[in-house]
Amino acid sequence: MISRDTIMVYVVSAIVFLSIVVYLYYRNIYSFWRKMGVFNIEPEFFFGNAKDRVLFRKSFHEFHRDIYFKFKGHRYAGFYVGRRASLVILDPEIIKCIMIKDFNHFTDRQTMRLRTSKYITEMLINLKGSKWKKMRSQLTPSFTSGKLRTMEHLIDICCNNMSDFLNDNIKKNGFKPYELEMKDFFGKFTLDVIATCAFGVESNSLTDVTGGFASRVSKFATLSITKRLSLYIIILFLPGLARFVPLSFFNMKVIYFLANVIKEAKSYRMSTGQKRNDFLQLLLDSESNPDNKNENKQNEDSLTEPQIVAQSVLFLIAGFETSSTLLTFTCYELAINQEIQIKLREEICSILDRYNGKCTYEAMQEMTFLDMVLGETLRMHPPVAQLERVCTQDYMIPDSNLILQKGTAVQIPVIGLHYDPEYYPDxxxxxxxxxxxxxxxxxxxxxxxxxGTGPRNCIGLRFALMSTKRGMVHLLKNFSIELSNRTTVPYIYSKHSMFLKAQNGIWLSFNKLNTS
Known part of the structure; x- marks a missing residue:
């Protein structure tokens, strides 16, 4: 019979042996960039260079901005997220090659092969290669100038509803400034715009006292600590398990809720024969018909119901996040910088006067200072901190001897570029x-x-900017935007979100202008 002491010796020996194996394994992994002759910061065991992010010590934006300046002075640098090696690109000329000139070598985004719903895996952002190219070409017609112009009056209806909402609450508040949390407020406005323009659905988020629709959608990326921790463990240490574990970066309750909204809108159109000139109709017109015996063209161009729902859900949540964030931080900056707000209001009112007060397409095109304000807001407060691409063919970095192997990830630190004084003084x-x-x-x-930029840039960019610009025009011609007692300047980044969010929200006040 084996004694307890002998068993303990075996156990300790096994632990020591496994520890040595794991140590040597990680040491070999973390020598990748050094062997390639690429500058990198010494990684930490298990975490690589991502410890501050994994432990929520820094927000996503702060983390990637700091990484950029640690690598400043190099055209590119090696980086590790757990076991995964990626190349951080700092040189704008190399960025141009990756995103545009040599795009055929970087056609895919970095994605995790998680075992999750088709409503996630079939989203445009998760598609690769020819499958992505085909879907992108099918969705692009929804965002032409002609299609967008047909949506102007629908957006203006939502803008008028937003103005009415503010007027009513200012009146109820005794005509004193009305305080709101901006992300919540503009999230509701944005949802109304997207639901109306893209799906023909009236969400009435601003006037819905229960806040049901908007409240659910705003939680699309909210995960429990357990799920968030599980995702990080898999990404950092056990990526091979990803395809077997039922996890997602999205809150699946929200995804299924939105999927049902889309299905109901689809079912209503199919049963009534109603057709609209919108995003959902474009997808429905491309839907495969299982009863169609002539499958020649159908097999090439048709979409399945999961594909239709996936693109619709993506459009909702991406549009919600992008537009509401831009509106939130534009108002934040205008409240701080009152002289800029006054100048912008003067431009808006002057141009509208020339068009009899109507917010026409031509009037919007003349509002160059509005474009400048939004441009600067996006520089300081970009919705995402960094872009990722995957090398799909072996590629030699221009003016170097470095050859990236197929499958290597590259990162472009957007937030770092935007805050580099070499490009943007002060x-x-x-x-x-x-x-x-x-x-x-x-x-x-x-x-x-x-x-982003190039063929894989944000497909809804023009729609997001159009709805944001019209929203700002309606606000500034009717209201002044002011700091409130609850405004935090500067705001504190939320450390628990991949997206741009303020820890305590962005609180501002609206005051009715005397337009008589």
Whole structure:
């Protein structure tokens, strides 16, 4: 019979042996960039270079901004997220090659192969190669100038509803400034715009006292601590298990809720024969018909119901996050910088006067200072902190001897580029003049990437900007935007979100202008 002491010796020996094996394994992994002759910061065991992010010591934006400046002075640098090696690109010329010139070598985004719903895996952002290219080409017609112009009156209805909401609450407040949390307020407005323009659904989020629809959608990326921790463990230490574990970066309750909303809208149109000139109709017109015996073209171009629902859900949540964030931080900066707010209001009112008070397409095109204000907001407060691409073919980095192997991830630190004083002097100052035609022409084009660039840029970019601009016009011609007692300046980044969020929200007040 084996004694307890002998068993303990075996156990301790096994632990020591496994520890040595794991140590040697990670030491070999963390020598990857050094062997390639690429500058990198010494990684930490298990975490790589991502410890501050994994332990929520820094927000996503702060983390990637700090990484950029640690690597500043190098055209590119090696980086580790857990076991995964990626190349951080700092040189705008290399960024141009990756995103545009040599895009055929970087067609895919970095994605985790999680075992999750088709409503997630079939989203455009998760598709790769020819499958992505086909879906992108099918969705693009929804965002042409002609299609967007047909939505102007629908957006204006939502804008008028937003103005009415503020007027009513200012009146109830005794005509004193009415205080609101901006992300919540603009999230509801944005949902109304998207639901109306893209799906023909009236969500009435601003006037819904229960806040049901908007409240649910706003939680699309809210995960429990257990699920969040499980995702990080898999990403960092056990990526091979990802395809077997039923986890997602999205809150699946929200995804299924939105899927049902889309299905109901689809079912209503199919049963009534109603057709609309919108995003959902484009998808429905491409839907496969299982009863159609002539499958020649159907097999090539048709979409399945999961594909239709996936793109619709993506459009809802991506549009919600992007537009509401831009509106939130534009108002935040205008409340702080009152002289800029006054100048912008003067431009808006002057141009509207020339168009009999109507917010026409032509009037919007003349509002160049509004474009400059939004441009500077997106520089300082980009919705995402970094972009990722995957090398799909072996690639030699221009003007170097470095060959990236197929499957290697590259990161473009958007937030770092946007705060680099080499490109933007005094980067923490809000200065819309940086986006005058002259200033933009004098600056490298690829140091400003709030929506990405190239074939895989944000497909809904033009829709997001159009709805944001019209929203700002309606607000500024009717209301002044002011700081409130609950405004935090500067705001504190939320450390628990991949997206741009303020820890305590962005609280501002609206006051009715005397337009008589």
């Amino acid at each position: 980067p923490y100052k809000f200065d819309p003049n940086r986006f005058s035609a002259e200033e933009k022409a004098s600056r490298h084009h690829y140091v400003y990437l709030p929506f």
